[in-house]
Amino acid sequence: MxxxxxxxxxxxxxxxxxxxxxxxxxxxxxxxxxxxxxxxxxxxxxxxxxxxxxxxxxxxxxxxxxxxxxxxxxxxxxxxxxxxxxxxxxxxxxxxxxxxxxxxxxxxxxxxxxxxxxxxxxxxxxxxxxxxxxxxxxxxxxxxxxxxxxxxxxxxxxxxxxxxxxxxxxxxxxxxxxxxxxxxxxxxxPESLPPEKRTPTIRWRSANVLGSLDFLWRKRALALIAGAIFLSFLAHESLPALFVLYTQYRYHWDAATTGWALTIVGVSQTVVSGALVRPAVTRLGEKTTLAVALVCGAAGFAVYAFAPSGAIFMAAPPLIALWGMANPSFQGVATRFASASEQGRLQGALGSLRGVSGMIGPLFFTQILAGSIAVGFFPGAGYFVSALLLLAALVTAAAAMRRADRADSA
Missing domain, CATH: 1.20.1250.20 (MFS general substrate transporter like domains)
Incomplete structure (x- = not known):
């Protein structure tokens, strides 16, 4: 509880x-x-x-x-x-x-x-x-x-x-x-966690990266949700890693055009997070909202990958913005697998997953772009990989939900 x-x-x-x-x-x-x-x-x-x-x-x-x-x-x-x-x-x-x-x-x-x-x-x-x-x-x-x-x-x-x-x-x-x-x-x-709900001591063996990953792994459904979250985090890293270089190479955008495009992306994501998440979850539920968000994100990345012009490329930000509903839904689902005294460890563990994606994602996606440019074929490959990552996240999250539902009914 x-x-x-x-x-x-x-x-x-x-x-x-x-x-x-x-x-x-x-x-x-x-x-x-x-x-x-x-x-x-x-x-x-x-x-x-x-x-x-x-x-x-x-x-x-x-x-x-x-x-x-x-x-x-x-x-x-x-x-x-x-x-x-x-x-x-x-x-x-x-x-x-x-x-x-x-x-x-x-x-x-x-x-x-x-x-x-x-x-x-x-x-x-x-x-x-x-x-x-x-x-x-x-x-x-x-x-x-x-x-x-x-x-x-x-x-x-x-x-x-x-x-x-x-x-x-x-x-x-x-x-x-x-x-x-x-x-x-x-x-x-004010303080949100009363003394009776706190852990009596800090377990330093668990208050580290390896300990946090072990915490996620203990419950299979939570491990699957965490895996889906990591795939989503990793896909997100393609946006800051590729956007400027990709649009400059493929559409020959200058700095001003790129800046306005990034502003549109940021505003779209903020509107979705602030105005759509709550009504979507209320009407559809966390599971359906999560599925819709991941599908929209995958579709948006596919548009990024294959768009033949800058104008068509800019049709993707609304879809990418709808993907923004995924993380709140992920968070809401994940918190159900941890007690009150474990919420800090849970969030710390998920934060570590974001850190891992932040370390490997930029190198991973920029190398894909560099390789595509070197061979002169499919410069949007990095964004296509992000679409596949989100579809993999959808499958993984669905498996976690099924396992959790079976546990609840047992």
Whole structure:
């Protein structure tokens, strides 16, 4: 059974939405300027800067992979509130550290720290699970996705404007956002996990990547759901890895066209997450919503792969946006397989899966594109692989549902 207050404070959920939006806003603010600052440290050598930027991205994903389970376990033991607030405080101080970084090495250390402190997303998801009845979780996770999208849409735009006045100014803005978030939460955010629902001790053998994967594997239905989630995560990595390079190569888009296209994609996904997930789950149920979302995503990736023109290519974002209903549904289903004292570990384990996909996905998909260009055949192969991954996720999720239904009826 999962703890849910009879009358959960609305301000608590609103704060979690604000936390995620501001976290993504702070991360997004740095997107336009971090590579430029790296290039500045590299003396203007763009080739060296490109290599260093790739290392920075891999290192950030690695920290997410390693520390999501740790923060999840800490939140199960000490509560969600201290983990969320300390993460916000840590992010704010780290952004100041990066703003003052005197060399590339210090900037890299700051990026590692931000990967650790930004791993609190799993704790925020566990918080939502604590205060929300199981049948309403998918809708709430949809709003979480909308907050994520809003922050990520606005962040790069704000960072680009501030970057015109100095490459370090966006870091100061990110620090202000995170510190303000921590201060606001200190006065507003109540604890969602009562002491009697917490784990008595931290099992450090399980509060790590291997332990979290073992936690997922213990229940076969949960393992199957986690596998489907990982396939969906991996498919998603093709979007940031391929979009710019693919559209430039195949449709000869310039930076402005690509920017507007990405804005359309982001807005579409935010609208779906904020406005469609809850009514879809209410009317169709989590299982059907999940199936529809994965089919739409696979169809969208197929359009990306085979579209002969940029205009037809842009018919896919609405389908990709509908795929955005999958993750809240996945989250809602997965939370049913864990007790109240295990929700942090569950979210940490799922966060680690996202970290794995973030490490291998960019290399995997860019190599597919490079190989396709080298042989001069089917440059959309990477997107086609993503479509196949989502169909595989659909089959895996269906197997998990069947197994869970048999267990419930036994």
């Amino acid at each position: 999962t703890f849910a207050p009879k009358r959960p404070r609305k301000a608590a959920f609103v704060f979690i939405l604000i936390t995620i939006a501001l976290d993504m806003l702070a991360l997004g603010v740095m997107i336009p300027v971090l590579p430029m600052l790296i290039a500045e440290f590299e003396g203007g050598d763009l080739r060296a800067a490109a290599g260093a930027t790739g290392v920075f991205g891999f290192a950030w994903a690695l920290m997410q992979f390693l520390f999501q389970p740790v923060l999840g376990a800490l939140s199960d033991r000490y509560g969600r509130r201290p983990v969320v607030l300390l993460s916000n405080l840590g992010l704010g101080l780290d952004y100041i550290f990066m703003a003052l970084a005197p060399s590339l090495a210090f900037l890299f250390i700051g990026r590692l720290i931000s990967g650790i402190t930004a791993a609190s997303l799993s704790t925020a998801n566990a918080y939502v699970t604590d205060i929300t009845p199981p049948e309403k979780r998918a809708g709430q996770f949809g709003l979480i996705g909308a907050a994520f999208g809003v922050g990520f849409i606005l962040g790069p735009a704000i960072g680009g404007v501030l970057g015109e006045y100095g490459l370090r100014l966006p870091f100061w803005a990110a620090a202000a956002l995170s510190l303000a978030n921590a201060l606001y939460g200190y006065f507003i955010l």
